[in-house]
Amino acid sequence: MITLGLDNLKMVCGIKMKIHESAENYLESILMLSKSGNPVRSVDIANELEYSKPSVSVAMKNLREGGYINVDADGYITLTESGNKIAQDIYERHTLISDWLMFLGVSRANAVQDACKMEHAMSDESYTALRKHFDVLKLEMYKPKKAKNI
């Protein structure tokens, strides 16, 4: 008797695996570390996210098997095209949400922490609406209210 989970079934059939919140965070983290210029290793991600080495090792195995990252012989990790797409999206969300929260007066610590969770919770529609709204807010911020008084 063989039992296949949904994900195994999808793998077999070549259907793209659903990416989970933790995977999105790992990909985002890889992108952020890449931006520093240094090559990214498993242990760097573990330090960044404050996870254990085995946790990251297993996560990297899954991301590799899912086609989201490449790992070379030296253990250096790079994002594939599909991995990069997800990472960029999440990173942009993270940045915008935390900027917006700080604009509302939230402390940087809470803004960043909350953005980490909210970035996964919003639909495309809601995120786009927030982005447009925040653009308007920033514009109004620098637009004098009564031009005559200047």
Add this chain to the structure above:
Amino acid sequence: MITLGLDNLKMVCGIKMKIHESAENYLESILMLSKSGNPVRSVDIANELEYSKPSVSVAMKNLREGGYINVDADGYITLTESGNKIAQDIYERHTLISDWLMFLGVSRANAVQDACKMEHAMSDESYTALRKHFDVLKLEMYKPKKAKNI
């Protein structure tokens, strides 16, 4: 050899258990169903959240043991004081966040779905900041921009 998880240890020592996202959702659901006036049973929650009866049964057992709900002999569920406090808080967050998203032009379906997740993701500081911000937005909405033109 006896092994105790952190939660077991806390239960033994009488320390309040950390409430998880799913527990918050169950409590919120109980509050919403209560508002309809009818008594709330396990099966009503299962229908509301589209969960199986056993999932709800187990969750109710945990909430009961945690002191968040009372279940009478007929299976009718009521919130305790501590349960009600959490439920009210989450419900208020849910309402405000979905109202705000709809104010930004998001469809009701996405606004409600996203609010369900965002309500758990925001710190008190961020939530309070959003509430104040949204109050101002609503005020501006009804304030004529050029009084002279009326």
Add this chain to the structure above:
DNA sequence: AACGTAGGTTAGTTTATGCTAACTTTAAAG
């Protein structure tokens, strides 16, 4: 050559949270 350290992996555990299968209990329908 021996040893220590850094990086990575494997195996097995824990916790949260859903599920199905199968049971009990109770009450209504006939």
Add this chain to the structure above:
DNA sequence: CTTTAAAGTTAGCATAAACTAACCTACGTT
């Protein structure tokens, strides 16, 4: 009185995601 249906429960399973313990490998130093 039996049969059926609804509500609830228990047991056991699945998955995601973290963890520790223990291991391998390779490199740099004495």
